[in-house]
Amino acid sequence: MFDARPALTRIAFCASDRPEAQEGMAALVARYGGVPESEAQVIVALGGDGFMLETLHRTMSLGRPIYGMNRGSVGFLMNEYSEEGLIDRINSAERAVIHPLTMVAIDSHRRQHRALAINEVSMLRQTRQTAKLRISIDGKVRMNELVCDGVLVATPAGSTAYNLSAYGPIVPIDAKVLALTPISAFRPRRWRGALLSHTARVTIEVLEADKRPASAVADNFEVRDIVEVHIGEDRSVSMAMMFDAGRSLEERVLAEQFSG
Structure with missing residues (x-):
């Protein structure tokens, strides 16, 4: 041709x-x-x-x-x-x-931090104590409490990076899905994550944020002492x-x- x-x-x-x-x-x-x-x-x-x-x-x-x-x-x-x-x-x-993910992270002072992620947005514990997180998809709570080292949302391009190391699924590039993957989940111990539509809007809230602080990372951009983060694919980019x-x-x- x-x-x-x-x-x-x-x-x-x-x-x-x-x-x-x-x-x-x-x-x-x-x-x-x-x-x-x-x-x-x-x-x-x-x-x-x-x-x-x-x-x-x-x-x-x-x-x-x-x-x-x-x-x-x-x-x-x-x-x-x-x-x-x-x-x-x-x-x-x-x-x-x-297409990248947009991360809007809100810290303990209610300041908003925006960043784009090509690979993944991850929430990670900041101290020796595990994080306690609540996960909502499109405004509906899907997991009331996840006790873990962290959790991440990966694009198809990023599914073979940190996501794969955390035992998340490899996602075909044209699949139009996102991988939601726990990092060293303690409770529920057997939860392995979920595959979401690329249109999904993910909200992760940090429970007991004062006692169990967490950071949010969009590729190499990190924000500490986060209370909640909102994640979604940005098709305009x-x-x-x-x-x-x-x-x-x-x-x-x-x-x-x-x-x-």
Whole structure:
């Protein structure tokens, strides 16, 4: 099929502060040139998954697709690093469009803190004592008291990150669901979480907040001494990640479910 999209040739490069990422960026800029991000058709980010998240947050307002190259540790969201054939790889890449979560966290002084999360919003205990949380979905209380280390709401893109480490389900990218996953639940001990529609609005209240303080984290943005948090998907914001042909994010998420 004929692809009417113009070829992507104007590239902006950015890299984490790891030496191998900086060296890789220098080599790629020397070979392909580079333009400012505001003038680019695509942004190439060199680093690990954490740097990919940082780049997505930082360039969100530009609306540029991000093509990641792994010069970090994990690299689930990144393509393999190579200096060869970058223009061809970018132009044959598959895109994954993702939507972030909006977090509105209210602290003990009733101040509101807003942030976007690409992977997950998590509530975490701040002290040695477990947190006590009440969970409501679309205004209806679904769990009156969850005693735990925390709980998180993950996007499909984030379901293979912290959510998976907390034994939450892996969610296909196009499933239009969110994962609600407890972290070390003590009571009810056997509760493993829930899958929610992407339109769901989640409210988490901190019970006994003075005695059992909790923090709220949207990706790498943290607010402490929270009394309640409201979480929902923001479809008005779209971000595109690019993956080499045959190695789409959808394929990676599927493969992850069959890995050892």
